[in-house]
Amino acid sequence: DQQVKQNSPSLSVQEGRISILNCDYTNSMFDYFLWYKKYPAEGPTFLISISSIKDKNEDGRFTVFLNKSAKHLSLHIVPSQPGDSAVYFCAASSSGTYKYIFGTGTRLKVLA
Amino acid sequence: DAGVIQSPRHEVTEMGQEVTLRCKPISGHNSLFWYRQTMMRGLELLIYFNNNVPIDDSGMPEDRFSAKMPNASFSTLKIQPSEPRDSAVYFCASTGGAGYEQYFGPGTRLTVT
Numbered sequence: 001d002q003q004v005k006q007n008s009p010s011l012s013v014q015e016g017r018i019s020i021l022n023c024d025y026t027n028s029m030f031d032y033f034l035w036y037k038k039y040p041a042e043g044p045t046f047l048i049s050i051s052s053i054k055d056k057n058e059d060g061r062f063t064v065f066l067n068k069s070a071k072h073l074s075l076h077i078v079p080s081q082p083g084d085s086a087v088y089f090c091a092a093s094s095s096g097t098y099k100y101i102f103g104t105g106t107r108l109k110v111l112a
Numbered sequence: 113d114a115g116v117i118q119s120p121r122h123e124v125t126e127m128g129q130e131v132t133l134r135c136k137p138i139s140g141h142n143s144l145f146w147y148r149q150t151m152m153r154g155l156e157l158l159i160y161f162n163n164n165v166p167i168d169d170s171g172m173p174e175d176r177f178s179a180k181m182p183n184a185s186f187s188t189l190k191i192q193p194s195e196p197r198d199s200a201v202y203f204c205a206s207t208g209g210a211g212y213e214q215y216f217g218p219g220t221r222l223t224v225t
Contacts, residue, residue: 043216046214099157100157103154103155
């Protein structure tokens with residue numbers, strides 16, 4: 001049973017436009033969420049995180065939004081750049097645990 | 113820092129053979145994780161260690177899989193005997209504490225024929 005779901009396996013966006021990647025979770029005990037970015041032949045790298053006490057966290061071009069009532073989070077990339085083309089994973093965990101549950105990933109392609 | 117180091121980067125083996133994947137975490141990190149990436153299930157946590165002790169191995173698919181962490185700077189994931197359905201990319205990650213980001217190695221691509 002997938003506790004963290006990324007229902008869009010792929011997404012294509014024009015350079016300069018906004019990319020929106022979505023993630024849903026089922027476990028109400030999750031209170032910390034992260035996004036990782038993965039290039040081919042490399043390991044995932046941390047991008048941005050958000051705690052459940054917030055509903056938004058921003059870092060440069062990247063913003064993560066959390067809707068706890070809907071158990072939904074999204075990653076916005078504005079403006080999108082060709083170098084953002086990668087697979088994006090969302091992950092969730094509960095306070096004090098080391099265990100992250102990852103989604104299946106969304107492949108983003110930014111077209112020049 | 114060299115980051116998390118994994119070896120080999122690629123492994124091709126025949127069904128029934130033993131496979132050993134290796135990982136060196138970032139120095140000073142006290143937690144180590146083994147993940148498997150497949151198209152269908154994404155990144156699955158197989159097992160994680162805290163201070164060299166296995167804490168949660170509920171993700172280990174079968175008894176054919178085993179993992180050890182004999183010291184703070186080395187861990188192995190062994191599959192014996194290997195099967196074609198074990199073909200995947202296996203990642204090792206480490207972290208300095210709960211709630212901190214995990215740092216991933218480059219992965220080992222395993223192909224079992």
